[in-house]
Amino acid sequence: MAATLHDVAAVAGVSIKTVSNVVNDYEHIRPSTREKVLKAISELDYRPNISARSLRSGRTGVIGLALPELSLSYFAELADSVIKEAEKRNLVVLIEQTGGGDRDKEIKLLSSPRLQLTDGLIFSPLGMDSSDVAHLNVSYPLVLLGERIFGGPVDHVTMKNVEAAKAATRHLLDRGCRRIAVIGAHEGELVGSAALRVQGYREALDAAEVPFDESLLGYVIEWHRLDGARAMREMIASGVQFDAVFGLNDTLALGAMRVLQEAGFRVPEDVSVIGFDGLDETRYSLPTLSTIDPGRDEIAATAVRVLVERIKARSEPMKGEPHEPDPFEPHQYRAEFSLQARESTAVA
Amino acid sequence: MAATLHDVAAVAGVSIKTVSNVVNDYEHIRPSTREKVLKAISELDYRPNISARSLRSGRTGVIGLALPELSLSYFAELADSVIKEAEKRNLVVLIEQTGGGDRDKEIKLLSSPRLQLTDGLIFSPLGMDSSDVAHLNVSYPLVLLGERIFGGPVDHVTMKNVEAAKAATRHLLDRGCRRIAVIGAHEGELVGSAALRVQGYREALDAAEVPFDESLLGYVIEWHRLDGARAMREMIASGVQFDAVFGLNDTLALGAMRVLQEAGFRVPEDVSVIGFDGLDETRYSLPTLSTIDPGRDEIAATAVRVLVERIKARSEPMKGEPHEPDPFEPHQYRAEFSLQARESTAVA
DNA sequence: CCTCGATCCTCCAACGTTGTAATCTCGTAC
């Protein structure tokens, strides 16, 4: 059905390899020949067969992106960024969902044959932790996102969680808040975004010499709006006094803000609220939600760039000293964050 | 590096084809042989090379999903559903973003070599219209989503736009509203979700013998929150009287609701608001937003099912009368919708 | 003991592409 190199070669009156050379922009081709071939190509509407190319050359032009769930806005916006970035490099993105923190599913994915036709993987785990670091020793290029695993044997693109959470907390302190509730802590967690952001929160308190109060931590299991709402409700019911809420992500903050307003608190007059993630929708809530933009576009751009470098490095003949098995050590990249002050933390 | 059929065959002491047969569940294999082979497979950690398989057999196990943008919540949730559905059938999903209604990009995508390693495509256009129907004559299985093109030469999964919009409007009428503003109409549009939903709106008005007032239509270009906010602001500024707002999608409705509250209208006491799409976040806005769930999961499930049937049909030997070139005519499927009544349309 | 059919397995040839190495074709220099 579809035209092949053979057909094009026959029409153009050259060898099949010459056509291949034209398609691949080989430099030593007589202009007249190139023209003939290009004409035949468009005439037959020839398109290279990617399976065959991939079989022969080992490259597919597809990168994998594994993330928990697209229905979580943060990951949807991240995927959007990654796809746009990949498109600039003429790569196509295959998305795998690992579910909301399903450790086994994440580990299984890393060795799934489903990744076969992928040149490399950008992986954002939510369930694995540093004890699973060995699973990251895979045979394909891998770039890690997120805060679950540090010091692994792979490149890692992450955000400045501690610093950013500290900045968010300081923002509230600057506005005179002294009893800052945290919504979204994970009970007993030592790694991961929640732990890091709580750490930044505590550092900011310490720096301002504001005492830390355990009862201001609202625990949740997942980071959905519902969880934020529930934690906020519990905290209100517990009778703890607070004058600000730091949602460890925007979704939690929006859920919490909803409950606050329902309970009669005015935002920001009675309680200031800040989130984290820089979601688009924080611009349109009532009131608009102050938040931390963790540098999502930069994260996506860096992840794709690094992955592409790794993919290139593995197929190119090793330049320079060949005794180094891998020319680059795994590297950690940290995107810049920025604080978006909006109505939810405005001073009256 | 990676083990091939050859390696496995050598270890198991059988021919390469026998290994292939085991992998593909061929029935006539002696249990002892199968066991030997399986042992060798797990010993060598063999995984089939999908490129080679695809080159030989023509199937890749990948389906494409082309949609405008993942940062639009509706499409993110749709993608989530499609991926989950595909996973049940052991298929992997490759996502292409065509941008918010970029007609040329959509047309270009349909013949992009990027789809080469895809067995078929689920396509949700936003810029093309019925005049582009010819472009849908592609050589691969294609399932169309959305409301832009009807009567095309391909299977089409859609929602009951008119009926659902009519139900939403009737819901408002039932609550005593008589001046129902519409946010999100597209100027001069004849096809597409906006037109259909406006049609449903008018039908409901007619049925209730409520006069239609052109000045109650709020026009927008895109369906982002910002557009909903802007259109609402314009309508308020214009001085038109209204007692309800029908956002043609949830995002518009949320943007509009934000502006209403800012302007001092109470929802639902002064103005009732309803949206369309059944987004997760409508459950958590303040007030919670009434909406239409257009049956997204059903749409995703149907689209994947139909696509898989088409893919199967094209490779299987034609059963029965072979004079029919295509055993099925293109079919249109319409998912059931449901109305979710929430606080934004509650009666005082 | 031979035949026959069912079951099990193997051989061979593709699928469409690209890397390597070899060949051909010039224009240029002597």
Add this chain to the structure above:
DNA sequence: GTACGAGATTACAACGTTGGAGGATCGAGG
């Protein structure tokens, strides 16, 4: 007029898999 070499093209062999056709094996029946 011949030799040279760079530029331009080609032949051939893979890449790992599966379809098809044919070969081996085995038990049962004659």
